[in-house]
Amino acid sequence: MVVSPFTTKLNFGQKHRSGRNVVKKLLVGATFIMSACLSTAMVSNASAQLVGIGTSPQGTLTYQIGASVSKVMQDVGKIPSRVQPQSGTSTIIPLLNSGELDISFANTAEVYDAFHGVGTFPKQPNPKLRMMAVIFPIKAGLFVRANSDIKSIKDMKGKRIVYGLASQEIVRKTVDAMLATGGLSIKDLTPVLAPNVVRGADDLAAGRVDIAVFAIGAPKVAEVDAAVGGIRFIPIDNSPTALAALKKDFPTGYIAQIKPAPNLVGVKEPMFTMFYDYAAIAGADVPAARIKAITQIIAENRDALAQGQPLFRQMETARLFTNFNVPYHPGSIAYYKEKGIAETK
Structure with missing residues (x-):
């Protein structure tokens, strides 16, 4: 072929x-x-992608909260995160606003001030700051030695009181607010400057002041109680006039009753005192799906969170979505709507 x-x-x-x-x-x-x-x-x-959690330095309340939330986020939601300590909330909140951090924790007074640019954040608004959840209350009180003749806020006139508190400006505001419930201001007392509440408690133990301020239930209070032979927290009035005066100095504060308990040294009988809340907060630009997932983890894992920070045992579902005139993140709102959790004021 x-x-x-x-x-x-x-x-x-x-x-x-x-x-x-x-x-x-x-x-x-x-x-x-x-x-x-x-x-x-x-x-x-x-x-x-890691969630950036802003906290204050190790040993502080916000660090303990952040570490606890970080662990539970990983254990329950498999959401990785990194706790990133900063010098304090005055540094953390602007980083949330700019998107350099994702979530953090602060008391509601600081959150309100920071968003609106007033008080502790004068003329420095943070418009991208968002609420996620109210996580638990802090009980504040003014205390004296057990043998003091001071029985009420009005009895404090002319007495020596811890003041200044340059590194804890919010606490100074609680002092002003509690004095206001009795019709007093710092001008009616003799202020003794201290950098923080721990030094102030030491000053009371040493006899340098008559009145100090601290969170009720804090270990330092028990330490002073043992050192001086007993201390007492002073009750505040629970009238509408007293509440209005308190809110003028501390808009997000409120008055509620506490009862004696083994861990509440200095609470001798049922009494009213000042409360203010701690909140989980976020930057507005964090994706809604991510914030919804984190909000759910916080809201539904109280016992696990309390293993890292016992104050989480006081978290109440009904108060998670509380309006403090700071907008909530859309992701958190989506979770509350899905679970039927109503907004409260």
Whole structure:
């Protein structure tokens, strides 16, 4: 059989084109696989992105809260996070506002001031700050030695009181607010400057002041109680006039009753005192789905959170969505709507 040159060229061309088609298909397939792998990696990376949790230095309340929330986020929701200690809330909140941190914790007075640019954040508003949840209350009180003749806020007129508290400006505001419930201001007393409440408690133990301020139930209070032979917290009036005076100095504060308990040294009988709340907060630009997931973890894991910070035992579902004139993050609102948790004031 004779094979013509034309047929040979034709067969060769067909084979050549066929080979090119195979190569092209292989390249297309490889490109598809690489794209799929890259997309998967990107999704995986996004889901594993660390949540930045801003706290104050180790040993502080916000650090304990942050560490507890971080652990439960990982254990329950498999959400990785990193606790990032800062010097304090005056540093943390602007970082939330700028998107450099994702979530943090602060008392509601600081949150209100920071969002509106008033009080402890004068002319420094943080419009991208958002509430997530009210997590638990702090009980504040003014205390004296057990043998003091001071029985009420009005009896404090002319007495020596811890004041200044330069590193804890919010606490100074609680002093002003509690004095106001008895119709007094710091001008009616003799202020003795101290940098913080711990030093102030030491000053009371040493006899340098008549009145000090601290969170009721704090270990330091028990220490002073043992050192001086007993201390007493002074009750505040629970009248509408007293509440209005308190809120003028501390808009997010309120008055509630506490009862004697083994861990509440200095509470001798049922009494009214000042409360203010701690809150979980976030930056407005954090994705809603992520904030919804974190809000759910906080709201539904009180016991696990309390293992790291016992104050979480006081968290109440009905108070999670409390309006303090600072907007809530859409992710948190979505969770509350889904669970039927109503907004309260």
